[in-house]
Amino acid sequence: MISKEEIKLNLIFVFAIFYSTIAGDPDILADFVVPNNTTIDANNFTFTGMRQLVGGEYPTTFTALKVSMNELPTLYGQSISYAVLEFPVGAINPVHIHPRASELMFLVSGTLQVGFVDTSNNLYKQSLRIGDIFVFPKGLIHFQYNNDTTEPALAISAFGSANAGTQLIPTSVFNTSIFEGILDASFHSTRATIRKIKDGLKA
Numbered sequence: 001m002i003s004k005e006e007i008k009l010n011l012i013f014v015f016a017i018f019y020s021t022i023a024g025d026p027d028i029l030a031d032f033v034v035p036n037n038t039t040i041d042a043n044n045f046t047f048t049g050m051r052q053l054v055g056g057e058y059p060t061t062f063t064a065l066k067v068s069m070n071e072l073p074t075l076y077g078q079s080i081s082y083a084v085l086e087f088p089v090g091a092i093n094p095v096h097i098h099p100r101a102s103e104l105m106f107l108v109s110g111t112l113q114v115g116f117v118d119t120s121n122n123l124y125k126q127s128l129r130i131g132d133i134f135v136f137p138k139g140l141i142h143f144q145y146n147n148d149t150t151e152p153a154l155a156i157s158a159f160g161s162a163n164a165g166t167q168l169i170p171t172s173v174f175n176t177s178i179f180e181g182i183l184d185a186s187f188h189s190t191r192a193t194i195r196k197i198k199d200g201l202k203a
Contacts, residue, residue, distance in 0.1 A: 110153025
């Protein structure tokens, strides 16, 4: 006779397996997926949006040019996407997370200060030089910063999802409708300080 505790353990095990199988991008039952009523040719698999980088000037603020399933629909089910990250002097990619993918960054030019924080609040930071690669684990808070006073930086990031998602922590916390009293208590701060931060993010 199977005990209730054994049944519970078996159910937990089954659910753990189930959730681990749906944790990534969904598998597709075809070579690829294209939008309905679309003629399939090589154009469906080509993205030309990065051409603007060739011979172009650096932007004045941090810029991310992405190619995910939103920009290239045939990436659906392929479990990969890319971004080209441009960092003018002093630019920062603010603390953020990618809830659905890890990120593998390759530094093409310049230097970057990068880091992430694990769930035990340990900070792992590094100074990257041209040719270096750094991994940001899935779902963890991380950042990139060009603290060079003369040279811009350029990096290419690969993501383990066709739709990695980006959630900017400052925007998610301070530019939403979370009750200010909750923010006061969470940050051991005052209402005036919280509002000052909000106003600064809107500027």
